[in-house]
Amino acid sequence: MNKISQFQGTLIPLDRSNIDTDAILPKQYLKMLDKTGYGDFLFDDERYLDPGDSETPLQTRRKNQNFILNIPPYNRGTILVSKKNFGCGSSREHAVWAIRDFGIRVIIAESFGEIFFNNCIKNGVAPIILGKEQVASLINFANKKPDAQVSINLTEGILSFDGTHITFSLHPSHRKSLSEGLDEIEETLAIGDKIRAYECSRLQSEPWVFVDF
Amino acid sequence: MSSKTLYDKLWNSHCIDETHLYIDRHLLHEVTSPQAFSGLQMHSRPVWNKDSCLAVPDHAVPTRNRNLGTAGIVDPVAKKQVERLSENCLKHDIKLIDLTDNQQGIVHVVGPELGFTLPGTTIVCGDSHTSTHGAFATLAMGIGSSNVEHVLATQTLKTTKLKTMAVRFTGTPTEAITPKDLILKLISTIGTAGATGYALEYMGHAITNLSMEGRMTICNMSIEAGATAGIIGYDATTESYLMGIPRVRELPELNRALEYWRTLRSDENAQFDKEIEINLDSLESQVTWGTSPETSVTLDTPIPKAQCSNNTDSSSELERSLEYMGLYGGQTLRDLKIDSVFVGSCTNARIEDLRIVAEIVQGRTISPNLLYALVVPGSGSVRRQAEKEGLDLILQQAGFEWRSPGCSMCLGMNDDNLPEGSRCASTSNRNFEGRQGKKVRTHLLSPRLAAYSALAGKLTDKYE
Ligand code: SF4
Numbered sequence: 233m234n235k236i237s238q239f240q241g242t243l244i245p246l247d248r249s250n251i252d253t254d255a256i257l258p259k260q261y262l263k264m265l266d267k268t269g270y271g272d273f274l275f276d277d278e279r280y281l282d283p284g285d286s287e288t289p290l291q292t293r294r295k296n297q298n299f300i301l302n303i304p305p306y307n308r309g310t311i312l313v314s315k316k317n318f319g320c321g322s323s324r325e326h327a328v329w330a331i332r333d334f335g336i337r338v339i340i341a342e343s344f345g346e347i348f349f350n351n352c353i354k355n356g357v358a359p360i361i362l363g364k365e366q367v368a369s370l371i372n373f374a375n376k377k378p379d380a381q382v383s384i385n386l387t388e389g390i391l392s393f394d395g396t397h398i399t400f401s402l403h404p405s406h407r408k409s410l411s412e413g414l415d416e417i418e419e420t421l422a423i424g425d426k427i428r429a430y431e432c433s434r435l436q437s438e439p440w441v442f443v444d445f
Numbered sequence: 446m447s448s449k450t451l452y453d454k455l456w457n458s459h460c461i462d463e464t465h466l467y468i469d470r471h472l473l474h475e476v477t478s479p480q481a482f483s484g485l486q487m488h489s490r491p492v493w494n495k496d497s498c499l500a501v502p503d504h505a506v507p508t509r510n511r512n513l514g515t516a517g518i519v520d521p522v523a524k525k526q527v528e529r530l531s532e533n534c535l536k537h538d539i540k541l542i543d544l545t546d547n548q549q550g551i552v553h554v555v556g557p558e559l560g561f562t563l564p565g566t567t568i569v570c571g572d573s574h575t576s577t578h579g580a581f582a583t584l585a586m587g588i589g590s591s592n593v594e595h596v597l598a599t600q601t602l603k604t605t606k607l608k609t610m611a612v613r614f615t616g617t618p619t620e621a622i623t624p625k626d627l628i629l630k631l632i633s634t635i636g637t638a639g640a641t642g643y644a645l646e647y648m649g650h651a652i653t654n655l656s657m658e659g660r661m662t663i664c665n666m667s668i669e670a671g672a673t674a675g676i677i678g679y680d681a682t683t684e685s686y687l688m689g690i691p692r693v694r695e696l697p698e699l700n701r702a703l704e705y706w707r708t709l710r711s712d713e714n715a716q717f718d719k720e721i722e723i724n725l726d727s728l729e730s731q732v733t734w735g736t737s738p739e740t741s742v743t744l745d746t747p748i749p750k751a752q753c754s755n756n757t758d759s760s761s762e763l764e765r766s767l768e769y770m771g772l773y774g775g776q777t778l779r780d781l782k783i784d785s786v787f788v789g790s791c792t793n794a795r796i797e798d799l800r801i802v803a804e805i806v807q808g809r810t811i812s813p814n815l816l817y818a819l820v821v822p823g824s825g826s827v828r829r830q831a832e833k834e835g836l837d838l839i840l841q842q843a844g845f846e847w848r849s850p851g852c853s854m855c856l857g858m859n860d861d862n863l864p865e866g867s868r869c870a871s872t873s874n875r876n877f878e879g880r881q882g883k884k885v886r887t888h889l890l891s892p893r894l895a896a897y898s899a900l901a902g903k904l905t906d907k908y909e
Contacts, residue, residue: 248762250637250737254877259858263505263522265479265529267590277879283865286522317638320671321877322856323477323573325589343638346673347573347587350604354591403605405464417490420465420599427493427601430461438705440696441469441566444496445540 234356237411239337240383241310243374244300251314252321253348257330260285270326271333275301301334305378313340313370319348328355338384340391342367353406356413358386360400386411448712451678452609452644455584455709459567465601469566472552473500473539473593475530476858477571481594482533491537493600498539499561502527503551505858506544508821508848514545519860550824550850553577553791557661558826560692564679564706569596574791574874576667579676580660581683582709584644586674607644607673608718611711614649616726621906623801624659625793625872625891627651628666629731629741631723637739641671643719646711651725652677657686658795665792666874669738678710730906732778733889735766736878741889742778744906750774769878770886771868778888778904784867785817786899787881788845788892790855793872794823796830798892803836805896806843812902816867820845821853845899857882870898
């Protein structure tokens with residue numbers, strides 16, 4: 233997993249609430265079997281004028297030049313900023329893979345869909361929650377100065393742009409996962425004895441749970 | 446001992462430490478599992494407890510020609526995905542209910558039917574509607590593929606404790622009100638992010654009076670209010686449903702199990718982090734007008750002109766939804782012409798749902814103007830039960846197509862696709878842009894309204 237603790241980049245403003253994972257990566261790309269290769273299909277329905285799927289040659293598809301991801305310099309942006317409830321809906325981790333494959337490393341929003349938020353943490357994409365006013369000022373800034381850099385310090389919980397510094401909070405365990413990029417499974421397997429001891433006691437207290445299905 | 450909520454009890458009995466929750470049951474389907482299995486393989490890790498897993502292909506499966514098995518899947522990419530699930534299950538010795546199995550269906554319909562879903566357990570699945578299983582006093586949560594891999598490898602989920610919210614339904618609804626109306630009303634009241642970070646517990650007479658099918662419909666859509674889990678306390682209804690399942694009756698130490706399950710309710714004075722009350726006295730049937738499940742209204746309520754919903758906080762967003770849906774502010778939905786009707790999904794494709802539709806359309810014919818009118822049972826067992834009751838004939842005589850189980854038009858990953866820009870009355874759970882097909886306009890409603898609307902070819906709650 234890509235580690236992330238300090239980051240600098242430019243913004244992509246998506247001035248909407250309730251952006252769902254169906255919009256972030258439509259269903260036709262959920263048939264793919266890998267964890268990579270989704271970047272070209274991020275926001276597919278809005279990004280292209282005609283429909284397509286993983287088999288459609290990209291060159292044959294017309295881009296919607298009015299959509300933010302197709303407008304320079306936003307098409308090179310690495311920090312997405314949106315409003316309430318970003319990533320709500322379906323649990324598809326493919327949505328985060330598409331965001332990451334596009335090159336986005338940080339998402340700023342007023343709130344996130346819970347499963348999506350966790351999926352971000354697992355993939356080295358930092359989800360940052362800011363207040364409504366702060367999000368509005370960032371969107372405003374991105375509209376006015378598309379090229380300007382925003383820097384983020386996850387360890388300190390500080391986001392800086394245009395001479396302003398905003399603090400944000402991130403659960404210590406989330407910050408740790410993002411900045412150290414640890415293999416969580418390896419970490420959990422390290423408490424394997426504890427898990428097995430728990431299983432033994434449950435096997436006594438609730439044997440019906442442990443039947444072969 | 447201090448009073449506890451049901452969520453507290455479920456959490457306490459499963460937390461290994463502050464961040465690791467033990468997972469008893471794991472449901473798998475073809476879409477969110479391949480990457481998890483590849484991850485295991487990459488690190489040569491075994492599955493911790495294969496007996497905790499059950500796999501069912503449901504999302505990308507065709508609803509016709511089922512006897513052909515995977516050979517009946519036209520799309521080669523989808524075919525490969527379904528085959529991959531079989532290969533992975535074979536490799537790890539995981540129980541698979543495959544395409545030709547007469548128990549196959551949508552994971553969230555199959556799990557409870559087979560007694561895989563048990564009270565007092567934790568269940569996960571790489572699917573947001575896992576909350577469905579909470580109807581059985583079960584802590585059930587949707588997870589992403591990385592967590593699917595984590596649970597396969599460690600039997601635990603890394604997570605932290607949720608906050609709790611009690612949702613009390615008060616008052617007495619009229620006979621026309623169905624579980625779908627209750628949950629749509631809740632979502633429109635608190636908004637699609639209203640329960641983010643919470644486990645919801647549904648309470649009140651209206652819930653106690655519901656069948657398990659109805660309770661599942663409600664828990665199913667908890668995620669549409671932002672909740673990770675939705676639960677309902679164990680009672681006599683839960684018990685009699687479970688006792689109807691052979692596999693549950695045969696569980697070891699059943700009497701001890703029953704004794705324990707009966708404690709799976711929130712204690713009388715349990716403190717919730719938040720409580721909300723929804724009065725059902727004057728509730729009318731709900732239909733969504735927009736592109737978020739929180740946009741439900743009655744057939745006769747004018748849809749918003751200006752900023753007024755919980756989460757849509759700018760007029761440009763409202764305009765975007767109205768434009769997408771081909772509607773204008775101030776319009777009412779009654780008699781709005783529809784192109785298709787879909788009765789299906791893990792929300793509303795259980796036997797009771799099909800009975801409601803059949804009862805309404807019996808001896809009548811659906812509108813000839815409909816392009817599609819599909820009934821897709823939630824599982825093979827639902828399908829067989831419906832056929833036993835003759836519902837399939839009633840539905841087909843009325844003009845519905847009678848299909849094999851799967852997610853189908855709920856998300857259109859298979860070949861059940863709606864034409865671009867068409868309008869669909871759907872018993873499913875999401876009306877997002879493009880969910881049912883490019884530019885397709887989805888109105889979420891109950892099976893009851895879907896039936897009346899199919900007959901009329903427009904949104905309605907009565908015979909013409
Ligand atoms: S029926 Fe729809 S919501 Fe339910 S699991 Fe299938 S795709 Fe998801």
